[in-house]
Amino acid sequence: MGKQANEYSYPWLEEGEVPPLPLDRDRIHIVSQGVADPVFDYDIIPLTYTESRWMAFVVEADEANLNAIIPDPVELHDPILEFWYVIHRNTMLGPYMEFGVTASSTVKGQDGHVTKGGYYPYMYLSNDSPIFAGREPFGFPKKAAYIAAFEHGTNDNYFNMTMERRGYVFHSANGRYSDKPTPHKPTFYGKTDWGRLNYRITTYPDITRTRHQVTHLGSELPPQFGTGHRFQLDPSSVRTCTGEDVRSWYMAGTPFDFMGGQLGNVTVHGLISFTFNLIIPPASIVWERTVERDPEKDFGALLFSTPFKYTMRHRFMIPMYPGA
């Protein structure tokens, strides 16, 4: 007993492999907390991705269901959704798995300008840094989940995806590529005048005010990177199939994740998969509103629970983030 060692060396710094320690920098180079060791740091800027593999189901949902999950001032354009998984192999945030739903939408800003984009009602990822790099500055609605998504077999002809959170599987699908074209594509596909929209909610630490912003990520490459769409597809990597080729599909609402319950009885039109490089630029704000709360009058509406009484949403398997 009593054997103790602290290894203080930081060899990666001397070898130039990591940025200067946060506490040795000017504060403009701290983009997130903790300020001693941020969850995402300035070595993610500019944020690029190489050879990610995108596997997007094309799904149609009931318009009323979609209108019930898309907040004002964002408006649904059409009910053809992208329901996508991604294997991110090389990114400034490290490798991770990702899932999202994208709905073609528009938003009219306070200046009257209409912005077109894919709005994300749901996103799930496998790692902490990209979750908080997405949530905090940009407003991506990211949660953590167990995500398996892969292609395998002869010529990678077979695909399989599964997603689980807190013991509930809330989506799984598998099948075989037929390379038949999907009968529909999301409206925003390939269009540089359609960006991406997020509804960012930032609450002040004392909860007396919450800032609501619709943020917009343009689809044009930033000027220093050339011209074209910032999703740079490798056309030789595209595989497709129809809804009939999706052998099985399971989606369910859970107590912790409402997506299956809210999207309802969707129709699966097919799958489009491709390999791509990507740049995520800084976002702009196209609409903004601040909600103020009076602690005396408004805090009561926030107190849904009873102190020290734990309900079914508070009881689940203890999470073990698999960073071992």
Place this chain on the structure above:
Amino acid sequence: MPSHLNVDDKYWKMAPDEIPASPMERDINTWIVGNPADPLWDIDVLPLTYSDSRWSAFVIDVPADTRQRLCPNPPLTIWDGDDAELVEYWYVMHYNTMLGPYIEFGVTISATHTDPKGNTWKAGYYPYMYLTGDAPVDAGRVLGFPKKMSYIRITEHGGEKGNDYFGFSMTRNGYLLTAQQGKYDDADVKPPFFYGKTDWGKFNMKVDTRCDVASSEWQLTYLPSKLPAAFNIEGHRFQVKPEHTRTASGDAINWFAQATPFDNMGAEIKVNAIKGLISFTFDLIIPVPEVVWTETYERPASYRGYATPYQYGLRQQFPIHQGA
């Protein structure tokens, strides 16, 4: 024919007493974090209480220059009174919380902040925290806690009392950050100065970055230790159950710590001595903090961060996670 099943159960309608309706069905005043249809955590987290959590705090002697470096100045100054050198290096098993069960780690340093009017706040400041669940990481980050996710293990077991032996460890992105093991000898262990004092709260430094990365506001938040009046209980909001307390002397502890390319804690925290371990069971309430200091750091339009596009280094390459 393929099998496609959409289970559109809406749990918030099935259990309305236990699950709040989607924020989209509520007043915007009650939206705290994204997404608006299905937030990462919601108002059933509030009020935020904990029951029978098990805290295990290593008490370590840390030199003053290390403590001051980790407490950003401005606005913080390290405590220079009694037991100033004692720092808490703690693990917690949270069994019952409004955010669900999770495991947590943190470091707490005694510090003070004095505003231009001469008002002084005394508190434990957290430079590092790690948790196993996404919702408590995000809920904490809203209040300013510097939380990241990691894989954490806590074990107490065996011996005459059934919990005589202990083992703790924390790993992230494949690297071991710290590990301890040993046997409780129930020796006297002196705690950090803030222990049990209701005039000592907790400090956090929140960083709120604009979505275009043009600026970041640092916000020093202060969580008081007195219970909120609404709970009608006099005393500290950490309600310790003394019958469950166990202690170990420094000689009864094996200890290891190191920095990794992703987490610098082991390089930043210099340790003069491991003074001991104090473990106890407690209930807890986390109230709303106040913001006691802010400062905004602006970035020029030419700001580019530290990364080179499409070049991935040591910090971007580690085993891919499949998620929590």
